[in-house]
Amino acid sequence: MMRLLITGCIICCCLHLQAQQVVTYETAKKKAQASFDNAINAIRNYQDDEAIRYLQEALRIEPNFADAYGQMGISYVQLKQYTNAITTFEKLKQLDSTALRPALTAYSRALAGNGRFPEALQVIDQYLAGSRNKSPNALKLKASYEFAIHAANKQVPFEPHNLGDHINTKDPEYFPSLTIDDKTLIFTRRVNGKNEDFYISHRDSSQWNPAADMGEPINTVFNEGAQQISQDGQMLVFTGCEFPDGKGSCDLYVSMKTKNGWTAPQNIGAPVNTRDWESQPSLSADKQTLYFVRETPDNGADIFMTHQLPNGRWSTPERLGPNINTPGRETTPFIHADNQTLFFASNGHPGYGGMDIFYSRRQPDGAWGPATNLGYPINTIDEDASLVVAADGKTAYFASDRTDSRGALDIYSFELYPEARPLPTLYVKGYVYDSTTHQRLTANLELTDLETGFTTALVKSNDSGEYLVPLPVGKAYAFNVNKKGYLFYSDNFTLPAQAATPPEKNIPLQPIIANATIVLHNIFFESKQYALQPASQVELDKLVKLMQDNPSLVTEISGHTDNVGSDKDNLLLSANRAKAVVAYLTQKGIAPERLRAKGYGETQPVADNNTEEGRAKNRRTEFKVINP
Known part of the structure; x- marks a missing residue:
């Protein structure tokens, strides 16, 4: 904030006073002058509280001391005591409106600080109309007030609470x-x-x-x-x-x-x-x-x-x-746990004052979307930043x-x-271990948005195998864990907007040995169909990489169904689904002789078919090692 120190104008007789009862520095009593001088010294040392006390003392000696009113209003603005500043400036205006002229920009800031943007605009326009050289600071204030007036219907709820002692x-x-x-x-x-x-x-x-x-x-x-x-x-x-x-x-x-x-x-x-x-x-x-x-x-x-x-x-x-950075200043970035929402401060995007707080959403292609001003009164005419x-x-x-x-x-x-608001973000935590030896493992854990294919989180478990993966709610995710020499672990999280915290999940990884089997939880088909859904691509590409990293690996892809429908139809459907997965892998360059497709229909259930939850578990695609 630019400090408007009007004393130079006052002391150099630049004020043209109209009313006879008005007291200027030159006509004030010596004690009032001394108090005024003490106030100026306090201001030079950035002690505006002290300056106000001296100015109040000067006004007790000279109640119509215009210079003291003007300087006191400016000090109140410095202290962000905008209501007191407005009261002081209005007293000066009643005393002598021409004496208010050097303090018009400060007066406009006081009005804007109280959210009175239309009045603030009128005052700054008054100042600019009487100025030969248009002050860049005044022009910036005018632009901020115009922005605030345009956004007047966007005032947002804001009730801050001090965190306490x-x-x-x-x-x-x-x-x-x-x-x-x-x-x-x-x-x-x-x-x-x-x-x-x-x-x-x-x-x-x-x-x-x-x-x-x-x-x-x-x-x-x-x-x-x-x-x-x-x-x-x-x-x-x-x-x-x-x-x-x-x-x-x-x-x-x-x-x-x-x-x-x-x-x-x-x-x-x-x-x-x-x-x-x-x-x-x-x-x-x-x-x-x-x-x-x-x-x-x-x-x-x-x-x-x-x-x-x-x-x-x-x-x-x-x-x-450019949706984030401008020719101005951008500071205090904060990336939310959802990895989709970025908050930051800027004085280069249109706003209410010095630095305003903005947010941007990540787009499907990974780029950041347009910056959105958080609105008044979160943002004000002052410097607003550092939000988490x-x-x-x-x-x-x-x-x-x-x-x-x-x-x-x-x-x-x-x-x-x-x-x-960003997406509410939960988390899943636990540890990764070898399914045969139970030894803790360092491994890579990847969370992928099934709709966009964007990797939301890529985490490595520590030396004790421990991990924590953030889970933004309201989306469906593929959750994969992989380590060289092991089959990857596949899971799926579909979190509704009001989801509860997922339980701790300790993850076993199976060494690549004969008969090792994993369920591919992120291979999707429409009901009674065998065409792969687009969301399956994330997991299918994991399979491609596993086969590429292990060139001697021979596998069986098997399809399984619940018991709804005839045995014959279920057997055919499961076989066709397995073939669809094999076809994708061969299209990606995996040799056909390394892949076997097998349909088991409803013959190998892993859960009770009498419940929907059980039937959902039985409808699955599996990956089995034939030859490591």
């Missing part, structure tokens, strides 16, 4: 981040107004416990900030500034959680970190994609993304497209210095209105 203190707290189970909160605190450190709180039922300093090796004598905890709580990515091993002024660092605590932070390194400024990381739920801000002298601040490579390093960052949304899709967290703050920036929560 267990989280917030007299020091600034900001950059909140949460795990997918909504039980761990990590945020940045600027301790005593100097060094930034990380604090952690755990939720006990519905209440956050007192936040604790994360301590070494995370917090150091250097400046740590702008962090994000991974959705599974096992990885912390953050910004480190002026670190000894830094490549630029600020770099991105990572620390991993182990049974012995957090590891010493490691610089992510090139090509992510450069001589430029890298900050404000946001990690996708599967920890495979990292979004961050890079600021360069030529392009300003833009949002970039990088992917984790198989060797653990990160790919060359790519700048997000919990996995439930509706609980949002942000930092603000609202009137009920504990002294500076505090962390607040509010319920995000439905149109802006």
